[in-house]
Amino acid sequence: MENIYKPVKCEVSDVFKESSTIKTVRLTPVEQFSFQAGQFISFTVPGVGEAPFTPSSSPFEKNYIDVTVMKTGRVTGAIHELKKGDITGIRGPYGKPYPLEKFNNKNILLVGGGVGLAPLRALFYALVETLDNYKSIVFCCGAKTPDDFIFKQEVFETWLSEKWLSSRGQVCFRITVDKKDAGWNYGDGVVTKTLDGLPCSPENAIVCGPPIMMKFTTLKLLDVGYKPENIYLSMERKMYCAIGQCRHCLIGDKFVCKDGPVFTYEEIKGQPKIWA
């Protein structure tokens, strides 16, 4: 029987600096490894430890997996030190994916803040792969400052390019930073501001970002007519096993690792301290 804790070996094939605190590490697994948007992996730096992340690359990308990480603690610190050629490991995928089938023929609103754009990037790529299935996609991206805005080149040069948009008419972006600087040509103000006057009727909203941002975004979404069962939130808790045994990630009686990491607001609103 294969050991459930054995990671798949991955070579670091590239490292991209996204901001002063965020890096994207590109991993090439030595064996077949696939995931669905919204599922997460447990990422090991040998000799240091493990931490859970939702990959930020397209689930359709077969050659590599991108993990976008903000430097906050011991393991993420070690991830930021990784260089091309280093050996790491991943376990998973774990958790439930975003329920794409529920989004068929619907308007989809994505709201991401800071490093919370990472899982949404994977979801966005999954959605555009089957774009004809959806009515529209509005992608609201926010960050504290222009420096904190991740995937800049991709968002501004590829996603926002006219050519790209013209072939996919039902996709639009709303981009903002809390505090802009002289070189910033997009919106300013907190990300909830982008939810005023939305061009689509309220159907499904997917939110990922820091707890405070998710809280106020949820309140705002409820305010503009989204139903609690249609607001999808990416939850984060301390986690070790990722398989529903160690009990660290429980939010009340719900396991983030097993029942999540994405929950509808309806599923968790009665649980204690959901915004941590």
Add this chain to the structure above:
Amino acid sequence: MDTYFINKKEWNKYIGEKSAEIKTYAPYESTEPLLSNGTQFVKTDNNQSSSLFWKTVNPENVDNVVYDRMHPVAPLKIFFFPFKERILPAIGNVEPFIIIGATNCDLLALDTTDKVFINNDYKDPTYGLRREQATIISIDCQKPDEYCFCELWGNRTYPEKNFDLNLTYMEDGFIVEIGSEKGEKIIRGIAKKEKTAENSMKIRESIRKQTKNIVQANNSKYKLCEMGHIRNDIPACMENKIESPGWKSGAFDCVQCGACNASCPTCVCFLLEDFSSRVSFSKTKIWDYCLYQSYAKMASGVSPRSLLWERYANRLLCKYRYMVKNLGIVGCTGCGRCISGCPGKIDKRKILEEVFKENGEYI
């Protein structure tokens, strides 16, 4: 299942011989702590009653095994879910071993640990191996202490399942009940045995009744006693109890030592550490305690339970509500170790009473 009467001398002779072949553990009256599987339990000043510790049986000490008291200080889980263990790479093989003297409060807790580590989508690398290799010879509890409250939950003081053999100690021997094929094999190996006489079975009944009476008398001052029959309603009683004032009074004397976590037979929380060099994958599984500040604290410094009363509440909500929801089992068997081992002398029964009281309908 079949029962036999086995003379004590005969039994000790058999176990003495067996212990020379197979590693065998049993409770002993002792002042020295047990050291087993890296788990060390010591008798605390507060822990007045049980001074029983698991020790290795050998032909010389076999006569001193204690068969007629209560549960040892350390819970049975230490044999299957040790305090600290490397699980990647994991040991591939476990030698058979025998545990003598487990009581019902610990046997019932195996339902919880089995559900988490083997009857789950993912199987723990070693827990199942140990469970398969263990032979469990349980006993009827005969001298419960003032902290035991199994009967309050409707749990029995004697085993009804999860054992290979169960022993009821009497003056000159044991009534031995067979609980599994493994147990039956042992009995076949003992030449001198008798079919139990009706009279012995009557004695067993009276022993069991007596033990039950002790637990009930010790708990008569707790109104929870009247609630024995509502065991299945506990999760409902805990609904909307996240912010009950009862938790705050419980947490008032808590020193966050984690003794209740360590001694609890159903506490399963663990963390994973990587002690390897930077080139190989290794994981060590270590018990973690939810009363610790560090338990839920994330790298950002944010914790969903930064206040002590929130952690205290979470521990009991986990036992009586969350485990029922996600495992289908109440995470408490009433062994009372969390009370007897608590340096803050927190009596969980009083706290639960306080919390339940707000519902009015049960008290």
